Amino acid sequence: MAAVPNAKVEPPLPNAGLQALREVVADFDYDQLLWASGYLAGLARAGVAAAAAAPAPAVAAGADTWTVFYATETGNARRVAQDLAEKARAAGLAVEVQDLADYKPKALSKVANAVFVVPTHGIGEPPDGSELFFEFWLGERAPRLEQLRYSVLALGDSSYADFCVMGQRLDERLRALGATPVVERIDCDVDFEAPAAEWTDKVVRHAAETAQALATPAARPAHLHAVPKVAAPTRERPFQAEVTVNQPITGLGSTKDVRHIELDLEGSGIAYAPGDSLGIVPQNPEPLVAALLATVKLDGATEVTVNGTTMPLATALAEHKEITVVSRPLLEHVAQHHEELRDVLAERERLTRFFATRQVIDLFADYPKEWQPQELVDALRRLTPRLYSIASSPDANEGEAHLTVSVVRYELYGREHWGAASNFLIDAPSVPVYLEPNDRFRLPTDGDVPIVMVGAGTGVAPFRAFVEHRAEHGHRGDNWLVYGDRCFATDFLYQLEWLRWRKEGVLTRMDVAFSRDGAEKVYVQHRLREQSRRLYEWLERGAHFYVCGDAERMAGDVHQALLDVVRQEGGMSEERAQEYVAELKAQKRYQRDVY
Amino acid sequence: MSAKPLSDLEALKKRSNYLRGTIEQSLADPLTGSLHEDDVKLGKFHGFYQQDDRDVRAERTRRKLEPAYQFMVRVRIPGGIATPKQWLTLDRLATTHGNGTLRLTTRQAFQFHGVLKRNLKPVIRSINDALLSTIAACGDVTRNVMCAPLAELSEVHEAAYGIATAISRYLAPKTRAYHEIWLDGEKIEGEDHEPIYGDTYMPRKFKITIAIPPSNDVDVFAHDLGFIAIEKEGRLAGFNVVVGGGMGATHGEPATYPRVGDVIGFCTVEQTLAVAEHVVGVQRDFGDRSDRKHARLKYTIDDRGLDWFKDELHRRLGFPLAPAKPYEFTSRGDRFGWQQTRDGRWHLTLFVPAGRVQDTGEHRVLTGLRELARIHEGDFRLTPNQNLIVANIPDRERARVERLLDEHGVQRLQSGSPLKLQALACVALPTCGLAMAEAERYLPTLTDKLDALLERHGLRDEPISLRVSGCPNGCSRPYLAEIALVGKAVGRYNLFLGGDALGHRMNRLAEENVDEARILAVLDRLFAEFAAGRAPGESFGDFARRTVFHEEAA
Numbered sequence A: 001m002a003a004v005p006n007a008k009v010e011p012p013l014p015n016a017g018l019q020a021l022r023e024v025v026a027d028f029d030y031d032q033l034l035w036a037s038g039y040l041a042g043l044a045r046a047g048v049a050a051a052a053a054a055p056a057p058a059v060a061a062g063a064d065t066w067t068v069f070y071a072t073e074t075g076n077a078r079r080v081a082q083d084l085a086e087k088a089r090a091a092g093l094a095v096e097v098q099d100l101a102d103y104k105p106k107a108l109s110k111v112a113n114a115v116f117v118v119p120t121h122g123i124g125e126p127p128d129g130s131e132l133f134f135e136f137w138l139g140e141r142a143p144r145l146e147q148l149r150y151s152v153l154a155l156g157d158s159s160y161a162d163f164c165v166m167g168q169r170l171d172e173r174l175r176a177l178g179a180t181p182v183v184e185r186i187d188c189d190v191d192f193e194a195p196a197a198e199w200t201d202k203v204v205r206h207a208a209e210t211a212q213a214l215a216t217p218a219a220r221p222a223h224l225h226a227v228p229k230v231a232a233p234t235r236e237r238p239f240q241a242e243v244t245v246n247q248p249i250t251g252l253g254s255t256k257d258v259r260h261i262e263l264d265l266e267g268s269g270i271a272y273a274p275g276d277s278l279g280i281v282p283q284n285p286e287p288l289v290a291a292l293l294a295t296v297k298l299d300g301a302t303e304v305t306v307n308g309t310t311m312p313l314a315t316a317l318a319e320h321k322e323i324t325v326v327s328r329p330l331l332e333h334v335a336q337h338h339e340e341l342r343d344v345l346a347e348r349e350r351l352t353r354f355f356a357t358r359q360v361i362d363l364f365a366d367y368p369k370e371w372q373p374q375e376l377v378d379a380l381r382r383l384t385p386r387l388y389s390i391a392s393s394p395d396a397n398e399g400e401a402h403l404t405v406s407v408v409r410y411e412l413y414g415r416e417h418w419g420a421a422s423n424f425l426i427d428a429p430s431v432p433v434y435l436e437p438n439d440r441f442r443l444p445t446d447g448d449v450p451i452v453m454v455g456a457g458t459g460v461a462p463f464r465a466f467v468e469h470r471a472e473h474g475h476r477g478d479n480w481l482v483y484g485d486r487c488f489a490t491d492f493l494y495q496l497e498w499l500r501w502r503k504e505g506v507l508t509r510m511d512v513a514f515s516r517d518g519a520e521k522v523y524v525q526h527r528l529r530e531q532s533r534r535l536y537e538w539l540e541r542g543a544h545f546y547v548c549g550d551a552e553r554m555a556g557d558v559h560q561a562l563l564d565v566v567r568q569e570g571g572m573s574e575e576r577a578q579e580y581v582a583e584l585k586a587q588k589r590y591q592r593d594v595y
Numbered sequence B: 001m002s003a004k005p006l007s008d009l010e011a012l013k014k015r016s017n018y019l020r021g022t023i024e025q026s027l028a029d030p031l032t033g034s035l036h037e038d039d040v041k042l043g044k045f046h047g048f049y050q051q052d053d054r055d056v057r058a059e060r061t062r063r064k065l066e067p068a069y070q071f072m073v074r075v076r077i078p079g080g081i082a083t084p085k086q087w088l089t090l091d092r093l094a095t096t097h098g099n100g101t102l103r104l105t106t107r108q109a110f111q112f113h114g115v116l117k118r119n120l121k122p123v124i125r126s127i128n129d130a131l132l133s134t135i136a137a138c139g140d141v142t143r144n145v146m147c148a149p150l151a152e153l154s155e156v157h158e159a160a161y162g163i164a165t166a167i168s169r170y171l172a173p174k175t176r177a178y179h180e181i182w183l184d185g186e187k188i189e190g191e192d193h194e195p196i197y198g199d200t201y202m203p204r205k206f207k208i209t210i211a212i213p214p215s216n217d218v219d220v221f222a223h224d225l226g227f228i229a230i231e232k233e234g235r236l237a238g239f240n241v242v243v244g245g246g247m248g249a250t251h252g253e254p255a256t257y258p259r260v261g262d263v264i265g266f267c268t269v270e271q272t273l274a275v276a277e278h279v280v281g282v283q284r285d286f287g288d289r290s291d292r293k294h295a296r297l298k299y300t301i302d303d304r305g306l307d308w309f310k311d312e313l314h315r316r317l318g319f320p321l322a323p324a325k326p327y328e329f330t331s332r333g334d335r336f337g338w339q340q341t342r343d344g345r346w347h348l349t350l351f352v353p354a355g356r357v358q359d360t361g362e363h364r365v366l367t368g369l370r371e372l373a374r375i376h377e378g379d380f381r382l383t384p385n386q387n388l389i390v391a392n393i394p395d396r397e398r399a400r401v402e403r404l405l406d407e408h409g410v411q412r413l414q415s416g417s418p419l420k421l422q423a424l425a426c427v428a429l430p431t432c433g434l435a436m437a438e439a440e441r442y443l444p445t446l447t448d449k450l451d452a453l454l455e456r457h458g459l460r461d462e463p464i465s466l467r468v469s470g471c472p473n474g475c476s477r478p479y480l481a482e483i484a485l486v487g488k489a490v491g492r493y494n495l496f497l498g499g500d501a502l503g504h505r506m507n508r509l510a511e512e513n514v515d516e517a518r519i520l521a522v523l524d525r526l527f528a529e530f531a532a533g534r535a536p537g538e539s540f541g542d543f544a545r546r547t548v549f550h551e552e553a554a
Ligand code: SRM
Pocket: B049, B051, B072, B074, B104, B105, B106, B107, B108, B109, B110, B111, B137, B143, B144, B204, B205, B207, B222, B245, B246, B247, B248, B249, B296, B355, B386, B425, B426, B427, B428, B431, B432, B433, B434, B473, B474, B475, B476, B477
């Protein structure tokens, strides 16, 4: 019989709760008890003890399973979903986590309790892989969903005009289809961690309360044991990687400065696969911080507090705050003093344009106001990591990861501009990194399967990893790269390597489109159209089709080209072609990594 | 000879199907600015050389980019005479598809530099549209046929020029490959053929020139085959025939050497074409096809003897050449400024530094000549000294021409010591793949410094010939100069002294692998001694030969 907490201590639990807790731990062995105490303590530290404790009575319950649906491109939604599941399991609920990319849309009709974590990508689009789900449920033919009780958490980036629209649309749609909202939707910006944690607590609490009691002993320890813990570096605890190579790879006279960066990951515990990205936790360029302070006429030495800790304003701006990309809250804050900005906020087009072409310094300089130090840091969003596709094969480069970084540095409106992460990467001797796995962008497991890779600019990065990986492992599948950039003479990224791989027979075929060399502009999609017969043949041979690079234009144009090629060469109707391509996606043979 | 295996290039020529090779596939490859290595060699026959900007080669490799491949395109233009219309075409191509300069060569041809692969076809096409060509401007064939650009006797020049063009046309390759590849000509059915060359062409480049005394501006003794015009009562009577000249050599290979051609007799105007054809024939059949460094006519003649050569030639001609007629050369450089020929027309010879027609600061030569070409009624003539003659200007136009050139700062270029105005420099860095040292880019600095020395010794107006080559191949014909620098390594040259003023006699190596300081020191001393101790009327070349090498001028 295991020890029972001393009765003299007033337990902060309702009796039922204490009772339930006793029951749960009843037949725990010593180790399990120790582990459980530590785990609960951990939950407490994580500020969610309330969540875990309150629903304790329901621990015995957890009748019907809860499904936590997520869709993701860069992993945030998965993190939130898993975090939610952990808490729910801790609360004794039966939960399963489901990626919408591998989910048969109709199946939702059979689900009673669902939580959705939905990011918005592209320009107000669903994350790659989850289109089918959204097309179906947002579409005309979607059936009623009376049986469904749901909650939606929207992820987004308020520096996009269509902030969190996918989450919003899904929420409204489900409601319209007769489903019952449980916890009200929240729209999270890129610094989503805190609000998301709060919201998931709320969801778990509701779920627990509404669940009817039913205990399945065998399940209990299993649930507790089911909590996964990973050692690898994370966003919060990144690994400090030394920058061993920082080599410009655009030629003299290029309009761009693209760098080949090599990072030393020795002993980082990071094990990546081609297709993954690295997250970089940046610091802002010193000169930018200075310029910004000058613009708002504040002294960098002034003390301010950033989530609890006081520090000099300059430090806050350099290390904790986003001072390049404009966010909606910031814009709204400044708009209070500027009529014109209110108009911008009102018009989607203008807003998109504003975010794409104005940095914080432009906002501050062109729309001046009296700033207080604390007001400033509060108005600014948290500095968020940036992702970079890994451009190397782990097996060909022991303990290294290579990146292909286009440096954001330009003059505009008579001002110097810097990009936070890209400049940090080329200045800092070492940078904090973490792995961002991407299972929706993977080489075929079968090395004999042909692949078609379409990439523009730095979008070619993961394909360098792909080809190097296949060469390293002697995979015999055909590799076809369609690459585009500005000028042949200066912007042909990794030209010597492609030529070598072609000579060695690894690169079966390569087509290039340089937009600024000829009279008329040619892009990758034009090459795909020129090669339509060949492309269709490859697809019919089971080729996987990959697209990486610019999300705004390239991805869409390539998608259209693919549809046209299929329609033309397959002699299909518009609809048939749509299905063909949808099928490619379903089979994970059409994968994209666009940004 | 036949014992040794044929050189790889011979095999390539044979399998190339009359110079087609895989040039079209090479042009179509979008991943590289270069051609397949076989096509690089075959390309020469079509008139271009693959090069790369050597200034940025290393840096580009570091950036994972291939070398900055580009092409030098050479225009075949017999006697170096172009119409204003043709000039405008070439000017446009240089500006739109080249590096913004036109290069006048030591063989009276035009060169473009910096032509990208994707522009090769448009460029070659436009050149042909302008009734010029690039075929056989390079390669193992008869190169651009030179002809002294101007003579007091314009009738003689007239006739000589006519023969130059006739030879050029007659000895041009006849393969249809050129039209198929560059001019979208019909692909021919069955075997192509080459009446004169056969399918392996010449063992090596073959060069022909025509000199018109009293000027030896073409350096008639430096070519495989030279003709010295002989006039009788103001008309062209025929030519003395010169064979076996050549400049090219390789550092540290005594088996390679420059050679002065031999005068072997006289032929009438009517016999000239036959002589050209059969001299080419002898070299085609007996030239060394196993060792490309030993494949010029000069070596064939030295190997087998001049008498053997004459017999072989006479046998093929079916008649012996008449004995050589007397002739005399009194000059070799260009005569700058205005001259009038008996027909009353005016000719303006312009100094073009190292033959590079370009806009630099206040000297807007490219633009100036473009403007001139728009109004010019006569023609343009390239001199063998990399300069330019604006020829056949009617009296009334003189002033206008003067003004135009003045407005573009071309006139201001014309002043300088004879040494500077007569100096030659080959192209060398950054485009020439064989360059070991700077030449064209270095010449201005060098001539300024030498002018200062001459000034000091009161020799500023002494016509001393100076020639600089970036390597021992001798594209500026350095071995026939009174002072020559031949590149050994960046910043280092072999210094040659003692050639004669008229191009009869070669100079000799005076200092090996020396830098500028040493070169200037040596010349400073020699100039001083020359100023003090020259014999009456003695040229600097003869003086150097006498005092440095202790040989009496022949
Ligand atoms: C442009 C020019 C020099 C100039 O500044 O004007 C020139 C430039 C080159 N010559 Fe030359 N040669 C030029 C007149 C000469 C002359 C002078 C002459 O012919 O009167 C000679 C010495 C005479 C002779 O042939 O012996 C000459 C002897 C060579 C040689 C050595 C040939 C030999 O048999 O020894 C080479 C190297 C080779 O052929 O292997 C060469 C090769 C070259 C190349 C094509 C380098 C190459 O093979 O890759 C040079 C291109 C440089 C560039 O970037 O433009 N060039 N070359 C002249 C073009 C003439 C033309 O319009 O066709």
